[in-house]
Amino acid sequence: MHRCGNAQGLPSKAPDERTEPCLVAFVGAGPGDPELITVKGRRRLGDADLVIYAGSLVPQDLLQMCKPGTTFMDSASMTLEETHDAIMNAVRRGLKVVRLHTGDPSLYGAVHEQMRLLDEAGVAYEVVPGVSAVFAAAAELRSQLTVPEVSQTLIVTRAAGKTPVPERESLERLAAHGATLAIYLSVHDIERVVRTLSAWYAAHTPVVVAYRVSWPDQILLRGTLDNIAEKVRHAGIRRHALILVGDVFQEVRPHVRSRLYDGSFAHGYRDARS
CATH class of the missing domain: 3.30.950.10 (Tetrapyrrole methylase, C-terminal domain)
Known part of the structure; x- marks a missing residue:
């Protein structure tokens, strides 16, 4: 089951086992190594009809995960309005869109303003986190x-x-x-x-x-x-x-240890040991 929603956390419709993925997904690409994208992020890339990505920050190897015929747009020279128009044009045609952000979309990106525009347009979307x-x-x-x-x-x-x-x-x-x-x-x-x-x-x-x-x-x-x-x-x-x-x-690790694995420390899954 997947719940499609907006930035306020409101589902686009009552969730059930037949709920389909959103047409728009903001996906965290990770820091650079293509293998650090999440399994869900890779799956969304594989399903996408249009991928809008930051060309100077997202490795080209990630685009190889897309299916043949996927359209790619480098957002480096695009404005917010231009990326939004591209997303909306694809949505109106029933196409799946991935907005691929470097690292995690929630940190020092521009995802907030893009989600606001989609909220105003009544378009549901999802966010797939990434490794920062x-x-x-x-x-x-x-x-x-x-x-x-x-x-x-x-x-x-x-x-x-x-x-x-x-x-x-x-x-x-x-x-x-x-x-x-x-x-x-x-x-x-x-x-x-x-x-x-x-x-x-x-x-x-x-x-x-x-x-x-x-x-x-x-x-x-x-x-x-x-x-x-x-x-x-x-x-x-x-x-x-x-x-x-x-x-x-520090390159030389401090001689400290956590209480979690200290035998003298009791918790809900282990009694203290002498």
């Missing part, structure tokens, strides 16, 4: 983002730039928490990021700049707060990179 770069980077680094006694909070944010950030969410305010940080869309301004964080994090705090994580040309640039800006400049990284900050990224 922060999780792919943690996997490549063999790091855990939340380590007991080190950090139990992950803050996903970006530095203010062409797109403003609410003052209450400024990097200065978020840095005061001392939590693990995943900073998107900001590597071009690495010097300012470092200056801001240096007021709250020690100079030796580990920093990783993950460039095109999971792509064949990925770079995982390790450093510390006091030298990462120089390393980024030397590597010539200006875009397509994520900044990860925090003690959880």
